[in-house]
Amino acid sequence: MVSARYRTEASNGVDGRSRVPDGLDVAVASPLKADADPAATNPEQLLALAWATCLNGTAQVLVREQRRTNVRVEVELHPVEPGPGYAFHVDAFLSAEGMTDAEAQDLLERAHARCPVSKLIGGAATVHVHTEEFAAA
Known part of the structure; x- marks a missing residue:
């Protein structure tokens, strides 16, 4: 091991x-x-911070820090039907400076496949990744 x-x-x-x-x-x-x-x-905020940090760090490794990237994560808490309990609905949004939509999508797919937090939560039906237009944070 x-x-x-x-x-x-x-x-x-x-x-x-x-x-x-x-x-x-x-x-x-x-x-x-x-x-x-x-x-x-709360746990929702901590999950958002963990995934945003990990996914953006992974994207930065992949672009060799030659481009700026941003990751924004939204976490919602929904009741499970039928209960009991709740489920997270999580969306990550990656943007990359100077990349086309296709290049950003490729970067997102590679980063999502490599990021340890993505590996942990990525198989859930309520977890999604998206690209968006770059805006400096």
């Missing part, structure tokens, strides 16, 4: 905070909780 290139962990305590050892420490709350701290983050 090949050893891991990187390893981390996170914990979510009863104090409403999620932590990464020697790193990120954020207040967390459910977006469905009426009295949730509005400054707290």
